[in-house]
Amino acid sequence: MAADAPTKITFFEFLTPLVASGKKTITIRDVSESHYQPGTQVEVYTLESHIKVCDILILSVEPLAFDDINEFHAAQESLPLDELKHLIQQVYPDQQCLFLISFSLIDAGISSNTNSTNYLVIQREFCAF
Numbered sequence: 001m002a003a004d005a006p007t008k009i010t011f012f013e014f015l016t017p018l019v020a021s022g023k024k025t026i027t028i029r030d031v032s033e034s035h036y037q038p039g040t041q042v043e044v045y046t047l048e049s050h051i052k053v054c055d056i057l058i059l060s061v062e063p064l065a066f067d068d069i070n071e072f073h074a075a076q077e078s079l080p081l082d083e084l085k086h087l088i089q090q091v092y093p094d095q096q097c098l099f100l101i102s103f104s105l106i107d108a109g110i111s112s113n114t115n116s117t118n119y120l121v122i123q124r125e126f127c128a129f
């Protein structure tokens, strides 16, 4: 695993519910955001307000030409294809060479056993009063 792999990614705020619910499982970025490493855990933040949303696991990073973006990608983005292509053209105007980053949601419920334990401890302390 590369030591300098990025550990944070931002999404437009309106897209973050799709990421946090596991409905959005890819993102298409330009070369400047293509250095994520498969197998690494990455924190997701909103672009506009920099609020932490969730954690994701990077599964793969592969080149993708703008002209090759299709319905399958749109389904994984949880967006209509025309909307997805319009959005990408706005963010990366005239860029043909893009990167497809696949990821899976790291379920906070499973990875936060510590929090559950803490909650139970607090409950017991309340009972003691």
Ligand SMILES: CC(=O)Nc1ccn([C@H]2C[C@H](O)[C@@H](CO)O2)c(=O)n1
Residues within 6 Å of the ligand: 010, 011, 012, 015, 026, 027, 028, 029, 047, 077, 079, 084, 087, 088, 091
């Ligand atoms: C800084 C930056 O570019 N942020 C981006 C870029 C793209 N997205 C979204 C828009 C589309 O849903 C996909 C494109 O793959 O990713 C974003 O949320 N933030």
